[in-house]
Amino acid sequence: MSEFVQYLVNGLTIGAFLALIALGYSMIYGVVRLINFAHGDVFMIGAFAGFGTLTALGATGGMALPAILAAVVVGALTTGVVGAGIARAAYVPLLSSPRLALLIAAIGVSLALEEGVKVLTGARFKSYPHALDGGRILSGAVHVTWGQLVLVVLSVALMAALWAFVTRTVTGTAMRALAMDRDAARLQGINVERLILTTFFIGSLLAGAAGVMYGLYYVQISFGMGFLIGLRAFTAAVLGGIGNLPGTMVAGVCIGLVQSFSAGYVSSRWTDVIIFGLLIAVLALRPTGLFGERVVERA
């Protein structure tokens, strides 16, 4: 039983950052109808930006909460700017091209980001400063650390902020309108290009924050870290009904749990088989995702 609870705790922690990354996929798909394959690499850049910040602040051991927050903020803002920059440079010029062109551009951006970081920082993995090494909340049969709590609280706070932004602000409303119908939104006087950039900014910002949290939690980052976790988050986005934000949040947490339980009860070698098997099953049986899709899909 204690094993089960331990897997649950670990799964919820992983699910918290997977959900943040998945939200970016979902939002971007919602407004541009693009699976942004570079999103995982944006997440990676966030991890590196946070690494730079923590190193510059000289954060070591213990719960350096201000340093952690600074790293998350810098990481998130950096990736927000990078994400919007990518969209401006690579995607907006292709908006009226066939969708395949956008997809190929996304793959190109993904490789360029990875190789760029590899050239700049080297191929070796980097060890994050141990800023989250504070004590445990629970110890005994089940272990929960303060670090895990901080990560989950940060994730939930960011998701709540996103939710408030999308539902309560004019920009958020415009974003939802844009997701429904780009042309109709334009006719309503919405500056579509600027709004797309805003969406990229926010989606990438969440991924960057997740990148910093990942680095703090797992301590080890490398230029290729975004690929697999990006695919897992993408699976979560599909599972939740891509474009459906609450569905995506729930599905992100579910994928985290699947990852943790499959590694625990089966073998970590099978984790990816199970997760991506699930992706195929969802696509085959319920292509709109487990929670249906709120955004109207256009023909």
Add this chain to the structure above:
Amino acid sequence: MTPLTPRDRGRRFRMFTAAGAGLLLVPLAAACGSGGSGGSGAIKIGVPAPLSGDSASAGQDILAAAKVAADEINKAGGVDGRKIQIVEADDQCSAQQGAQAAQKLLNSGVVAVAGGYCSGAAVPAIPIYGRRGVPFVMDASTNPSLTDSGKGKVFRTCGRDDNQGLVAAKFMTGPLGARRIALLHDSTTYAKGLADAAANSARRAGGQVVYENALQPGQSDYGPVLTKIASTRPDVLYFTGYFAEAGLLMKQRKQLGLKFTLMGGDATTDSTVLKTAGSAAGGYIATTAPLAKDLPAAATFVSAYKAANNADPGPFSVYEYDAVKVVAKAIDDAGSTRGAAITEALHKIKDFPGITGPITFDAKGDRTDPLYITVQVQNGAFTAYKKLDESGATWVDAKTS
């Protein structure tokens, strides 16, 4: 993609780029190679190593050590009046890249090869060198099958996993007093081989193997694996994979508050694990070939290496240094750069004074005196801990050797 690097994420993009780069390299390398074979220019010695990817730090250390050895030889007048030239090739620690690196080295006209890090990359490379009769002196590829297969002209300056497995098993059941032993590998040729060797020896030494399975490298989250292992109530966990995962295992074992002793194989003794694990590394034990700083004969090498690279040598640097030196000696003895002559000379070498001890190869190409010791993390550094004495019966303090 499975034959790619052990921690490959199954990326299709990379396969295309690799294949594309490979296609470009073949004619290029052939063009470079046509001028170099034979003649009185420099003698080319190939060094395949993982120069990129997750094992890149070990590969860079190996290459740096080869260059130190070559510099020394060249400063002393070279071999038969000819300079030694090191030709590097990146094998990325993968089977596919290993084969490409071997081909690249042959195309550039190397007369012998001294290097390698991952056994998985050596497996496909051995027959490629073998077909051209080029001898391959491995510095860190420790899988028993490499020399047992008899497929090429292979030698190694490092020990074999079955030796290491035996030392690990004896250490766990002896000084550690462990009864219940858990083994974790990562499915790579090296790690699986070492785990199997340790399991066999542990059973023979009276231990009970309560867990033997693999983790998926590059996943970052080993909490579930550790929780599962803890449920088998082991006294000790012996992890035979590479250092990137070892650091995470140490850290996550501490986060989960697990009490069993954590031990690792020689691929975990890279100093980067200490950064990853931080304070969680304290007390970690590893079986390993003696490190440069444990070898009195390596003192000159260590200072030369530091002067050239502004860093300490890596775990296999001394074995690479000896590999290059022993190849140079064999070329000198043979008075020829033909592969067959060098191979014959390598077999004839007896008690060559390497910095890792006297080097003599047996009929298979293995060292006749391979030695493994255990090291322990103390004050944030790997420190020599215990070693079996000459008879293999009692444990002595490794620091005094």
